[in-house]
Amino acid sequence: MNETTDAIMDAAECRIRAGGYTGFSFRDLASDVGVKSASVHYHFPTKETLAAAVARRYKDRFLAAVDQDIADGSDVVAAWKSGFRQALHRDGRMCLCGVLGAAAGALPDEVLTEVRAFFEAGLAQMTARRLTAEKASQVLATLEGAMLLANVLGRPAAFDDATAALR
Amino acid sequence: MNETTDAIMDAAECRIRAGGYTGFSFRDLASDVGVKSASVHYHFPTKETLAAAVARRYKDRFLAAVDQDIADGSDVVAAWKSGFRQALHRDGRMCLCGVLGAAAGALPDEVLTEVRAFFEAGLAQMTARRLTAEKASQVLATLEGAMLLANVLGRPAAFDDATAALR
DNA sequence: GTCTATAATTTGATAGAC
DNA sequence: GTCTATCAAATTATAGAC
Numbered sequence: 001m002n003e004t005t006d007a008i009m010d011a012a013e014c015r016i017r018a019g020g021y022t023g024f025s026f027r028d029l030a031s032d033v034g035v036k037s038a039s040v041h042y043h044f045p046t047k048e049t050l051a052a053a054v055a056r057r058y059k060d061r062f063l064a065a066v067d068q069d070i071a072d073g074s075d076v077v078a079a080w081k082s083g084f085r086q087a088l089h090r091d092g093r094m095c096l097c098g099v100l101g102a103a104a105g106a107l108p109d110e111v112l113t114e115v116r117a118f119f120e121a122g123l124a125q126m127t128a129r130r131l132t133a134e135k136a137s138q139v140l141a142t143l144e145g146a147m148l149l150a151n152v153l154g155r156p157a158a159f160d161d162a163t164a165a166l167r
Numbered sequence: 168m169n170e171t172t173d174a175i176m177d178a179a180e181c182r183i184r185a186g187g188y189t190g191f192s193f194r195d196l197a198s199d200v201g202v203k204s205a206s207v208h209y210h211f212p213t214k215e216t217l218a219a220a221v222a223r224r225y226k227d228r229f230l231a232a233v234d235q236d237i238a239d240g241s242d243v244v245a246a247w248k249s250g251f252r253q254a255l256h257r258d259g260r261m262c263l264c265g266v267l268g269a270a271a272g273a274l275p276d277e278v279l280t281e282v283r284a285f286f287e288a289g290l291a292q293m294t295a296r297r298l299t300a301e302k303a304s305q306v307l308a309t310l311e312g313a314m315l316l317a318n319v320l321g322r323p324a325a326f327d328d329a330t331a332a333l334r
Numbered sequence: 335g336t337c338t339a340t341a342a343t344t345t346g347a348t349a350g351a352c
Numbered sequence: 353g354t355c356t357a358t359c360a361a362a363t364t365a366t367a368g369a370c
């Protein structure tokens with residue numbers, strides 16, 4: 001993976017988190033990165049391939065950050081909460097897999113598979129840390145919903161309100 | 168509003184809840200309803216107009232159903248929970264305003280305004296019933312996130328898991 | 335109100351030169 | 353690896369006949 005590949009994935013992640021899978025074009029990304037759309041196709045043959053790669057990278061990064069937080073002494077719930085909170089405050093955007101998952105009906109198979117893997121991995125990681133299936137679902141749902149609320153209202157503080165009771 | 172207008176709005180609601188604002192076309196709706204796309208434009212001049220009308224109708228219906236539930240003796244949280252649960256189980260789909268709100272960056276102004284109104288009205292209705300702003304945010308977030316989780320995992324039971332502790 | 339026809343633009347994707 | 357050029361299809365939207 002070279003610099004251009006990464007820049008394309010960065011631009012795609014940014015655009016997907018703002019407008020979803022059907023909300024951006026190869027020309028948008030090309031313009032963001034400073035190349036032509038044919039060059040984007042050189043790095044990622046299809047839109048499906050690109051979005052799946054972006055979702056996979058997002059999942060891996062996110063889970064690694066949470067793991068690190070736990071290794072540093074956080075409990076699972078606090079680690080997930082701070083992961084989402086950081087993603088919101090640093091980037092001012094929704095969770096990538098939340099945006100994609102909400103419009104799941106518009107996703108090609110390969111992309112849907114990666115998005116599902118994010119949520120399944122989240123639930124699995126929490127239950128492995130002794131949370132019940134119910135509690136894990138509640139935590140993930142509240143965090144995703146809090147991101148959504150903050151995103152749509154344009155009010156980042158809504159995330160903190162919605163997750164204040166979460167522990 | 169005549170039958171065709173309603174049928175177009177029904178089809179649009181269905182398609183938006185599956186794939187979002189950018190996930191359907193006028194030709195999709197025309198084919199769903201059994202007319203040509205020019206006829207859809209006769210009823211709704213632009214896509215923005217149509218989506219805004221659909222979001223407004225969704226909000227009005229949803230709030231009315233919750234109000235009725237409360238009038239029948241439910242408490243606010245239970246009423247909202249059953250409203251979302253019904254929308255999920257009856258239609259097997261996400262919340263319309265949840266889908267649209269997640270990809271807020273892809274929404275024209277008029278549509279974003281209606282979607283925000285749904286969430287603001289929800290928060291207002293709960294705080295009017297003596298819930299704190301924090302609690303109201305938590306309830307809305309958990310419900311929207313639970314819909315998202317059930318939707319992306321294709322597992323309606325995930326909604327019940329995620330909302331089991333909500334009251 | 336619905337149709338046919340079409341304009342104007344955008345889309346995902348490919349061929350081939352450099 | 354990136355470009356120019358282009359394709360075929362799809363998109364939102366309009367004009368005008370019936």
